[in-house]
Amino acid sequence: MKKKIFALLFVALFITSCATVQEEIIPEFEKIDLSVKNFDGKEYIIAQDNTNDIGNLFFYSKDSLYYDLLLAHIDKIEKQHNVQLKIITSLGIGSDIQNNLFTSLVSDIKMCDFVYFGSDNANMRAAQAGTLYPLNELPDIIDLSDSEKYGPINILECCMAKGNVYGVIPNNWPQKSNDGNVSTLFVINETLIQKYGLEDPRDFYEQNTWNLSKLEEITPLFHVEDGDKDIKAFLGHSAAFARGFSGAYKLTPIYEKDGELLPVTSNPTLITAIEWAREYITKYADDFTFLSRWDAWKDLSNGDCVMAIGETMNIVELAKEMENFGIVPFPVADQYDCKDIGMTYSAMTTMSIFSGVESPEECASIIDILFEDIEGVSKDDHVESLYNTLFFDKRDAELYVSLYKNAVYDYYGIGGTSLQTIEGLYQTKTGQEIVSSLEGVMDEQMEINIIPNYLAMQEYNK
Structure with missing residues (x-):
């Protein structure tokens, strides 16, 4: 069929995470820019929701262009900021993640620093359970009024509880402004x-x-x-x-x-x-x-x-x-x-900080850096990508976004x-x-x- 090629480029927007663990990316540090924030080689673990068997990175399909560009984006961050970002999927799916986060919190055994939630409401439930850190308490690092970077507040409502905001969206990345x-x-x-x-x-x-x-x-x-x-x-x-x-x-x-x-x-x-x-x-x-x-x-x-x-x-x-x-x-x-x-x-994919981390400020800085534009692509390319790979009429792609x-x-x-x-x-x-x-x-x-x-x-x- 005409649009079968979409699997090569288009992310399954609402199908989430993978059954295999994404290997840790080990950067080379010869050319670190010491004028930027240095994390002293620390490793930060991002637990990605694991809701299907498609290998992906932040729910970008492994066969897509965006997967490779995001991989390069992460590699660049690791080199420039002397940090290691490890993606795991071992905390499971939806409610399993929520339960594992709670177990981690009460046992004082940290399983991760961040969670990238799929669109299945686990973010709201985790916020309700007290396992996520309120990002609105870090306004000097994460400016929630910056909707272009972190998503509009009406969309962040899906990970709010008691007036606090517990998750943000990489809104500058292609296909993430409506990944829900x-x-x-x-x-x-x-x-x-x-x-x-x-x-x-x-x-x-x-x-x-x-x-x-x-x-x-x-x-x-x-x-x-x-x-x-x-x-x-x-x-x-x-x-x-x-x-x-x-x-x-x-x-x-x-x-x-x-x-x-x-x-x-x-x-x-x-x-x-x-x-x-x-x-x-x-x-x-x-x-x-x-x-x-x-x-x-x-x-x-x-x-x-x-x-x-x-x-x-x-x-x-x-x-x-x-x-x-x-x-x-x-x-x-x-x-x-x-x-x-x-x-x-009813749901959006969002990124949150685990409430049991040692330094929420450092974790917030990681999000701030990670959510910058991915080099080589813009979210403005989203409409064209949707039209080329999914829809048959450009006005459908424009409406969709x-x-x-x-x-x-x-x-x-x-x-x-x-x-x-x-x-x-x-x-x-x-x-x-x-x-x-x-x-x-x-x-x-x-x-x-x-x-x-x-x-x-x-x-x-x-």
Whole structure:
């Protein structure tokens, strides 16, 4: 297929870490620049999340150009700063890392200095457990207001707890500004769009007409009967649909009213959003079907539906199976600008300092140095790389890299907010019934994390 070559260059953005240990890079020290910070030959261990069997470095595929460039970047740092950076994957995956960090902390046996987390919410849980060092306490070294280098604060929320920031993103590196999982997208089978002469939803988005009314208009039109074949307008998971309509109405975990910070269940727009969804799924029940994410992708690639609902984490695998596809965000409610999309995200890859290190300041300096630009490539190359290796239309690549700009964290790593709870309820209960049933559910998390994090982010956004 046209885009099979993507495996040579493109990082599996959301597939994380490896089953083998990355060998330590031993630098040569003949040409050390003593005018820069010298770490006296110390070794620092970076525990990389090990969530798959693909050998990689900071989740850059071993066969990619970026892998080699990052390897050279690390080698240069080791020589210039008289330091050794060792990458290990022996702490395991997700929750295993979290447990190993806690064991390391209580036993006073240091297993690592840093953790590079995959996009599976382990960073949030580790922050909650007290095994990570709060980076906001090191402002002279890591300036969290420098979103170009460390990532925008709304994206760092996935590794915040009690108003503290415990992880950062190498935002200057290619493909790292959106190395996570965002909901919700419609993925379009462009072959079927062309075959049946349907209007491309990407054109609606460009024309600023892509809203819920337009979705309602095209749903029956995209339901195609071709002989014995019943091609649905779209297929997808009900949870992804719930996240989509939540974003369409700009719902966030916090509702601010008269200066008071309240849970989303206090926002009357939540009922409006739920009732829209209930009316939609009743009216167009024959035109779409809810099923598992993976079945939806399979049916999309087989030509059994014109569109499928999903998340960014699925795009790379989908590209292996399809000849031509496009993407559009879930449309906005009619009262909003169609380009002002409302996205939610559940996880991002981030780097943190283990709370048991001897010198958090030295570790912060390592991050500051490591997160500089990689020589020979820029994150500005990201769109071109995506277009050349994954997407069939440049506007898809441009949209893809913009999805995180104003994305809202859904706190999935600690059980989610009420926005996640409605996923299993909106098909059978009214909006008012759902809101009543969720009263008080998020009170504890609101007090401990969501409100403190929100207030801290407001300070960084000033």
